Amino acid sequence: MSAVYLFKKDLRREDNRALAYVSKRHREVVPLFVFDTDILQELKAEGKKLGYVVRAVEQLSKSLKLYCFYGKTEDALREVFKVYKPTHVYTTLSYSWSGKERNEKVEQVCKLYGVEFVQLFENFLSPVESIPQRKVYTPFYKEWINKVDLSTEPVADFKVPDLPLPDINRIKLMLKVEDPEPFYPEDCKRRLETFPFEKYEETRNYPAIDGSSKLSPCIRFGVLSLREIFKKVYGKSEQFIKELAWREFWYHIAFHNPEVKDLEFQEKRRGIAWENRQEHIDAFLEGRTGYPLVDAGVRQLKQEKWLHNRMRMILASFLTKVLLVDWRIGEEFFKEHLLDYDQVVNIGNWQWSASVGADPKPLRLFNPMLQAQRYDPECEYIKKYLPELSHLPCPMLQDPLRHKLPYHKPVVNYYDRVSLVRSLYKA
Ligand SMILES: Cc1cc2nc3c(=O)[nH]c(=O)nc-3n(C[C@H](O)[C@H](O)[C@H](O)COP(=O)(O)OP(=O)(O)OC[C@H]3O[C@@H](n4cnc5c(N)ncnc54)[C@H](O)[C@@H]3O)c2cc1C
Known part of the structure; x- marks a missing residue:
């Protein structure tokens, strides 16, 4: 019996229970990874983000012979089936909306070719x-x-047949990637x-x-x-x-609650009248709200494709509960930039930050002045990402409402907005 193993969010050989299961049942396995163009497009995965995945796939290729494709997963499987007739296709079970859709498409192709499709539990x-x-x-x-x-169980030895299919070295030539600095999959173990x-x-x-x-x-x-x-x-x-x-x-x-993909978890918060003012949205996305801590966070996200958790909370709270912008706009922004973007986790956290999601607590408001004083007491973070302000005394940077900075004027007055947001959420 021969099998195809489709890697997705499990880019390792070691301690991979799903792969171990397959290796125990099949002496011959075709390991496969697809740079799925639907997913790449949806995640705007290019540059550093794609650079990270390419390196992770290269690392995986060192531990087993891996075939690679660039295109739709269904089409890639069809290409494999032209040169190889497996009895089974295995992959990991998906719980994200996009992952489920992808597995459904794979299942359809397998059905057409009379191949059994098996989804295995891993990643939790x-x-x-x-x-x-x-x-x-x-x-x-x-x-x-x-x-x-x-x-856990070890992955048993299996044979990978020689097939006229591409590998990562060939596929890499088709991808627009950048060095993912400062995040490298090779560094995870260390x-x-x-x-x-x-x-x-x-x-x-x-x-x-x-x-x-x-x-x-x-x-x-x-x-x-x-x-x-x-x-x-x-x-x-x-x-x-x-x-x-x-x-x-x-x-x-x-x-x-699969409806949370599009709808607020809390039914009572489903009709919030978000202001969604374009000038506020632009100021936020371009990192020029006039609140140095918030703007520094936006710069870190754009430069590193990663953001510290406290900054994610501060940014999400600011966008939704100070600027009164729909959390979905923030979710999209993080989707575009985060290297670790995870549809389920990002939506959950954005809803939580906007106080419309699960684990409800009284309306949480992150005051950016107090957050700066408490969590960036020496303004090291602000000065790192806004070097143009590094000559200014820290208390000025922490409180742009009390001190006039040679910088963007605060886009709104936080304290004026607090009562507005409270009444909006009450309504
Ligand atoms: C608005 C918002 C959006 C977010 N979007 C994502 C996302 O798309 N992908 C993502 O992986 N994390 C997301 N997070 C959660 C968290 O911010 C990141 O996981 C964390 O900052 C990653 O850094 P770390 O590995 O140093 O985390 P650590 O603090 O070292 O935590 C260890 C691990 O625990 C998990 N984790 C930590 N905090 C959370 C959390 N709040 N929710 C779920 N898992 C968590 C992550 O896997 C993380 O790597 C989001 C948080 C917020 C507030």
Whole structure:
């Protein structure tokens, strides 16, 4: 029996349970990765973002002979079937809306060719489907932690047939990529080994320091296994384990409430009259709101294709609850830029930040002046990303409403907007 294994968000050979399952059942396997043009277009994946994936695929190609395509996944499979007749096609089970659609298309092609299509569970620590529906994170976490499954099996040796199909070296020539600096898949292992997880709780909230793991791209593309990360961190930082659970909480919410892709989780918040003023949207997207901390965050996102979690929360809160712009516009903006973009996680977090999502708490407002004082006390972060302001005293940069800066005038007055947002959310 021969099989095709389609890699997606599990770009590793080591501790890959889905691949291990296949390797136990088939002596011959055709490993395949498709740079799916529908997905690349949807994610605007080019430059650094694509550069990261290419490097991850190159790294995977060093551990097994991997065939690669550029095009629609269904078409790639048809090309494979012209030269190879497998009994099965395997891939990982998807819970994101776009992932489910892609698997459905693969299933249709397999049906046409009389090939069995099998989706295997991977990329989660606890089974997504078995936790009864929870709307709030803490009760979810209590169930989740008891269901974490670290069991694993090694990938058995399998033969990869020689086929007239392209590999990453050929496909790379068709892609417009940039060096993904400062994120490299080759660094994931080292980062996991060297990051001081025991200090994570103290350091994780300060965007100017290297205080969070920065493992999100490694997790997003499955360069590292979640089980390996969990085992490394367990006993060192419960807070970090809780962050891994947040990721799975958003999948839990999307699984039980698939409508959240387009609609607010909280029904009572489905008709908010967002202002969506174009000049506010432009000022935000171009990083010229006049609030240095917010603008610095936008610059980091655009330059590095990654953003510190506190800054993601500050930006999302500012766009939705200060500028009164629909969270979907912010979700799109992050989609365009984030290297670790994950449809389910991003939507969950944007809704949470806009106070329209799951885990509802009283209307959270992040005051950008107080956030700057508390989390960027020396203005190192602001000065790093807005070097043109680095000559100014820090208290001025932290409070652009009290001090007139030689910079963009604040696009709105935060304090004026607070009462407006409260009344809007009440209505
Ligand atoms: C508006 C908004 C949008 C976001 N969009 C994404 C996204 O598209 N993709 C993404 O991976 N994360 C997203 N996050 C979550 C979080 O900001 C990032 O996972 C984190 O900043 C990545 O940096 P890190 O690896 O250093 O995180 P660490 O603090 O070291 O956390 C470790 C891991 O836990 C997970 N994690 C941490 N926080 C969260 C969270 N709030 N929700 C879900 N998982 C979490 C991530 O996998 C992360 O790599 C978003 C957060 C907000 C507020």
